[in-house]
Amino acid sequence: MKIVDDFSLEVRAGEAIALTGRNGAGKSTILRCIVGADRPTDGTIEVNGIPMSETNADIRRTLATVIDDMDFFPDLSVVEHLDLLARAHGIPDPDDAVDEVLNEVQLVPQAGQLPGTLSSGQRRRLALATAFVRPRTLLVLDEPEQRLDVEGVEWLAQRLIAERERGLAIIMATHEPILVERVATRIVRVGEPEVEVASA
Numbered sequence: 001m002k003i004v005d006d007f008s009l010e011v012r013a014g015e016a017i018a019l020t021g022r023n024g025a026g027k028s029t030i031l032r033c034i035v036g037a038d039r040p041t042d043g044t045i046e047v048n049g050i051p052m053s054e055t056n057a058d059i060r061r062t063l064a065t066v067i068d069d070m071d072f073f074p075d076l077s078v079v080e081h082l083d084l085l086a087r088a089h090g091i092p093d094p095d096d097a098v099d100e101v102l103n104e105v106q107l108v109p110q111a112g113q114l115p116g117t118l119s120s121g122q123r124r125r126l127a128l129a130t131a132f133v134r135p136r137t138l139l140v141l142d143e144p145e146q147r148l149d150v151e152g153v154e155w156l157a158q159r160l161i162a163e164r165e166r167g168l169a170i171i172m173a174t175h176e177p178i179l180v181e182r183v184a185t186r187i188v189r190v191g192e193p194e195v196e197v198a199s200a
Contacts, residue, residue, distance in 0.1 A: 007043075009171075009188065013137070016160065016170040018184035025190040027173035028067070031142050034171065035065045047138060061089070064136035066144055070127045072115035078102070078126055079111040082133045089134045097133055104159070105129045120147045128156070139163060141172040145179060157182050 007030065011017050019027045032038040034045055036054040045052040047059050054060075072081060082101060086094035102108050105125040110118060115126060124147045131139060139160075145153050153176060160183045164170055174180060180187060 007190075011138070011169045011171055013167045013169055014164060015185050016164045016172070016183050017186045017188055018180045019171065019173040019188050019190055020175070020180060021190035027190050028142050030190065031065075031067050031140055031171065031173055035063060035067060035140050037067065061135055062137050063140065064131040064134055064138070065140045066127045066131050067140065067142040070123075070130070072123075072126070074114065074116060077112050077114055078107055078118070081115070081126065082129055085130055086133050091133070091135065101129045101133045104132070104155075121149060121152065124148055125152065132159070137168060139168055139170045139172075141170070141174075143174055143176075144172060145174060145176040153178055 007026075009017070009030075019030060021027055029038060033040045034052070036045075036052050036059075047062055050056060050058055052059065076084065079098060079102065082098045083094060086097050091097045102111055105128060107122060107125055107129065110122060115123060118126065124144075128144060131141075144156060148156060157178050160170060160172075160179065164183065164185070170183070172179065172183075
């Protein structure tokens with residue numbers, strides 16, 4: 001059974017593409033193929049002209065993702081997760097970078113907790129923090145608004161606009177009107193024609 005057929009997409013620096021469409025249309029499958037979690041049966045995926053490979057160091061330095069429910073190390077605290085990622089990716093001043101992200105996602109009081117003790121909304125904020133604490137030129141997000149409250153969605157919209165304005169490329173599957181209307185520069189309705197929108 002074909003989930004997605006005859007799909008083509010190019011995203012450039014400073015663009016934010018919102019994948020929309022009904023549940024089951026293939027949005028998550030597209031994202032999983034883009035990040036190398038699934039392999040398409042036909043066609044190619046390239047990141048900066050490099051064929052997609054999860055093990056390619058250049059791609060790993062380029063791509064940050066939040067898809068599916070992330071599996072966190074059960075014995076590492078929130079701050080230890082972020083510190084490990086920052087140091088593994090060679091972030092300058094990792095302590096400062098982790099502190100900044102913890103403040104932004106409002107997890108400073110939970111910094112010493114294990115992920116399993118967090119609420120679902122806090123775990124989503126931690127998942128987003130893992131993307132924001134590492135180097136990236138392409139950000140791939142699958143329904144990043146999941147389990148965020150109204151304040152959290154507003155924060156996320158502002159953060160993604162800032163990411164886009166700094167020249168990052170963003171591809172996100174979302175049902176959240178705020179993210180579609182304020183963040184996206186293009187809307188791709190999976191199974192329907194692409195729509196160009198004015199930048200926020």
